[in-house]
Amino acid sequence: MNTKKLALxxxxxxxxxxxxxxxxxxxxxxxxxxx
Amino acid sequence: MKQHLGRxxxxxxxxxxxxDGKVEVTPKEDGQIDPxxxxxxxxxxxxxxxxxxxxxxxxxxxxxxxxxxxxxxxxRSFALSPNELSKGLEVLADTQTVVTVRGQLYxxxxxxxxxxxxxxxxxxxxxxxxxx
Numbered sequence: 001m002n003t004k005k006l007a008l009x010x011x012x013x014x015x016x017x018x019x020x021x022x023x024x025x026x027x028x029x030x031x032x033x034x035x
Numbered sequence: 036m037k038q039h040l041g042r043x044x045x046x047x048x049x050x051x052x053x054x055d056g057k058v059e060v061t062p063k064e065d066g067q068i069d070p071x072x073x074x075x076x077x078x079x080x081x082x083x084x085x086x087x088x089x090x091x092x093x094x095x096x097x098x099x100x101x102x103x104x105x106x107x108x109x110x111r112s113f114a115l116s117p118n119e120l121s122k123g124l125e126v127l128a129d130t131q132t133v134v135t136v137r138g139q140l141y142x143x144x145x146x147x148x149x150x151x152x153x154x155x156x157x158x159x160x161x162x163x164x165x166x167x
Contacts (some may be wrong), residue, residue: 009070020122021091022068023040023062023067023091023093023107023108024068024089024090024091024107024113025062025067025090025091025092025135026059026060026061026089026090027059027060027062027070027073027087027088027089028057028058028060028087028089029040029057029058029059029060029073029074029077029084029085029086029087029088030055030056030057030058030084030085030086030087030089031036031056031057031058031077031081031082031083031084031085032056032082032084032085033081033082033083
């Protein structure tokens with residue numbers, strides 16, 4: 001039973017983790033009219 | 036403008052270079068920042084955004100119409116403007132591969148004096164930095 005739960009957990013982590021690592025790292029803007 | 040942008044959710048630091056007309060925004064660790072909101076905040080502070088570039092890490096996904104997008108959060112993705120680099124990423128669509136790309140999210144339309152912050156933000160990939 002525990003093995004099944006662990007396998008399911010490992011599967012969920014492998015599916016979710018790449019998206020969890022995804023993110024916006026940097027934004028740069030060029031602007032006009034700034035004083 | 037620096038204070039105005041700094042108040043937006045997900046923003047950690049804002050660096051403004053008056054000489055170059057450049058604004059650099061570093062998101063917080065969680066990376067939960069909304070570029071469209073930043074564009075609007077820039078517009079609201081009385082400054083015109085001419086261009087917005089973004090470096091982001093995410094998965095390439097295909098939407099229901101078959102168009103490619105970069106998914107940076109479970110509920111946020113940016114449609115990719117087709118170019119040679121986006122074509123090269125098509126094979127990674129809906130796989131577990133995570134890519135880091137730099138691209139242009141917004142460019143003020145030529146001939147327009149004022150930016151339109153309400154336009155949908157599509158990502159034109161300029162550089163693929165990493166595939167994992």
